[in-house]
Amino acid sequence: MGFFHQEKNVKEYIKMAEGYDGRELIAELQKHLPESSSILEIGMGPGVDLTLLKKHYKVTGSDYSKIFIDRYQKQNPDEDLLVLDAITLKTNRKFQGLYSNKVLMHLTREDLKQSIKRQAEILEPEGIICHAFWHGDREENFDGLLFIYYTEEQLRILFEGSFDIIKMETYKEMEPDDSLFLIARKRI
Ligand SMILES: C[S@@+](CC[C@H](N)C(=O)[O-])C[C@H]1O[C@@H](n2cnc3c(N)ncnc32)[C@H](O)[C@@H]1O
Secondary structure (H helix, E strand, O other): OOHHHOHHHHHHHHHHOOOOOOHHHHHHHHOOOOOOOEEEEOOOOOOHHHHHHOOOOEEEEEEOOHHHHHHHHHHOOOOOEEEOOOOOOOOOOOEEEEEEEOOHHHOOHHHHHHHHHHHHHOEEEEEEEEEEEEEOOOEEEEOOEEEEOEOHHHHHHHHOOOEEEEEEEEEOOOOOOOEEEEEEEEOO
16 A cells, blocks of 8 residues: 555654645746646645645645545535546646646656656646656655655756746755756647
């Protein structure tokens, strides 16, 4: 069973992540994705960022862990939520934006390539992606949960095939430059 498919890990993660959110990332996204656009959050977890995104966009939340989905749905019964794996993104719907915050770095490098291809397919023409990663050049495995740290150059190579990169910058989540975000537009 995957890490986030276990109730105890979900509970621990929620406690550990308390006080962190993607408000600065969302402020960057707002410079490039117009207000009221449709957006899918990939790997919404407890839904902290989803709640912030809702103030500006027509949001759909998703995660591959039904535990997170059920938890948020219980508190927000009318929310538009999907159980989706970031690798396959099995949906017929299309979105103007895709957002993830420290999710895609749990995928293997090969799976991330597949995800990027699918992301381009489920985006409307000229759709915008906004993703955050841990910054660096190493891999860790914590209790079966993979963490791949990326450099700007590595992300450029991965995304450039399908996207025009608008902005890529390091930022501080816990320590200076420990994180990296990327905003890009689907190439026509
Ligand atoms: C750092 S949390 C995201 C927190 C979220 N941004 C928030 O505001 O609370 C990472 C999330 O990625 C999800 N995740 C990891 N691998 C995934 C995959 N392959 N597909 C979909 N979600 C995945 C986990 O279930 C977890 O909820």
